[in-house]
Amino acid sequence: MTTGQTAAVTGATGFLGRHLCERLREDGWDVRGLSRPSSDRDGLDGIDWYVGDLFDRRTLEPLVDGADAIFHLAGVGLWSADPDTVERVNRDGTENVLEACRACDAGRVVFTSTAGTRRTNGSAVVADESDVAEPIGAYQSSKAAAEELVDRYAETGGDAVTVHPTSIFGPGDDSFTPQLLAMGLEPTMPAYLPGGLSIVGVSDVVDGLLAAYDGGGRGEHYILGGENLTYDRAVARIADHADGSPARVPVPSTAIRAAGPVAAAVGTVTGRQVFPFDRKMARLATQRLFYTSRKAHEQLGYEYEPLESHLPETMAWYREQYR
Numbered sequence: 092m093t094t095g096q097t098a099a100v101t102g103a104t105g106f107l108g109r110h111l112c113e114r115l116r117e118d119g120w121d122v123r124g125l126s127r128p129s130s131d132r133d134g135l136d137g138i139d140w141y142v143g144d145l146f147d148r149r150t151l152e153p154l155v156d157g158a159d160a161i162f163h164l165a166g167v168g169l170w171s172a173d174p175d176t177v178e179r180v181n182r183d184g185t186e187n188v189l190e191a192c193r194a195c196d197a198g199r200v201v202f203t204s205t206a207g208t209r210r211t212n213g214s215a216v217v218a219d220e221s222d223v224a225e226p227i228g229a230y231q232s233s234k235a236a237a238e239e240l241v242d243r244y245a246e247t248g249g250d251a252v253t254v255h256p257t258s259i260f261g262p263g264d265d266s267f268t269p270q271l272l273a274m275g276l277e278p279t280m281p282a283y284l285p286g287g288l289s290i291v292g293v294s295d296v297v298d299g300l301l302a303a304y305d306g307g308g309r310g311e312h313y314i315l316g317g318e319n320l321t322y323d324r325a326v327a328r329i330a331d332h333a334d335g336s337p338a339r340v341p342v343p344s345t346a347i348r349a350a351g352p353v354a355a356a357v358g359t360v361t362g363r364q365v366f367p368f369d370r371k372m373a374r375l376a377t378q379r380l381f382y383t384s385r386k387a388h389e390q391l392g393y394e395y396e397p398l399e400s401h402l403p404e405t406m407a408w409y410r411e412q413y414r
């Protein structure tokens with residue numbers, strides 16, 4: 092089957108990118124993927140690889156030239172890089188993709204930012220696209236800066252739309268998903284965090300990316316969220332699903348806040364960032380970071396499934412991977 096359409100995907104070798112590429116291939120798209128020389132491309136079949144990186148114009152231009160859709164997913168978080176690299180990859184890397192698109196015959200850019208650039212002002216329970224927040228940390232500030240570049244691109248003749256996934260859950264993720272599952276499944280992880288978050292299945296985010304390409308308004312932003320769950324609810328539902336009932340105790344908010352500076356010091360010593368990163372981020376972990384996807388639902392027909400519908404496949408993957 093072929094749609095005759097071509098997609099260029101940055102971040103194709105990442106967690107979300109792999110799922111997106113698989114879906115695009117199933118739907119009959121021709122898929123071009125950006126891959127660093129060191130990227131793991133195992134299991135990604137039927138993709139035309141453009142080997143280089145976000146700082147390599149000679150790779151970016153042929154990648155996007157003639158593509159109907161440019162899904163710009165490549166990015167780094169504080170989990171895997173220092174703040175300078177995070178700024179450079181997320182902001183400057185986005186600028187490079189947009190410049191390549193301007194220089195070439197490129198179709199619509201779908202930029203993947205994060206829901207983290209939005210937050211309620213405290214009075215509302217859920218945040219929407221209009222709740223632009225003061226960024227906390229290099230990840231949020233780099234994504235906010237990249238969003239501005241994308242908005243400007245759309246205002247000045249380019250075609251672009253921005254999506255804001257919340258915390259993505261699913262097979263193939265090596266950060267959030269295994270942490271959350273471990274909290275629900277492992278008797279050795281008997282504590283949960285106060286606060287809560289919006290958990291969205293990776294297949295729902297892929298649906299949202301495709302819907303934003305198809306029907307998103309130029310220059311518009313769409314939150315792609317899932318269920319809003321307190322950590323203890325999420326963890327209890329995972330434990331229920333697994334038919335386990337490990338005893339757990341809550342970690343008091345004060346303990347998590349106090350852990351901030353310690354984690355930052357450990358990060359400096361080990362070269363590895365440890366959650367929570369600093370006082371402000373630690374405070375975030377104790378809040379309810381809830382979101383509404385109503386705009387995406389109304390304008391794009393976006394829907395998300397409950398946590399349980401994503402659990403069987405994700406748990407099977409987790410058990411295979413981590414046991």
Ligand SMILES: NC(=O)c1ccc[n+]([C@@H]2O[C@H](COP(=O)([O-])OP(=O)(O)OC[C@H]3O[C@@H](n4cnc5c(N)ncnc54)[C@H](OP(=O)(O)O)[C@@H]3O)[C@@H](O)[C@H]2O)c1
Pocket residue numbers: 101102103104105106107108125126127129130131143144145146163164165166167180184203204205206255256257258259260267
């Ligand atoms: N996961 C979530 O919960 C979540 C939530 C909201 C938003 N997002 C956003 O969604 C996007 C995808 O996230 P993910 O979870 O799939 O991340 P991921 O698994 O860490 O994948 C990141 C991808 O970016 C690529 N990349 C990093 N630096 C690059 C560079 N300099 N040049 C070219 N490619 C580079 C990586 O290549 P390698 O394979 O070589 O490392 C990888 O393909 C990111 O922009 C992220 O900020 C994620």
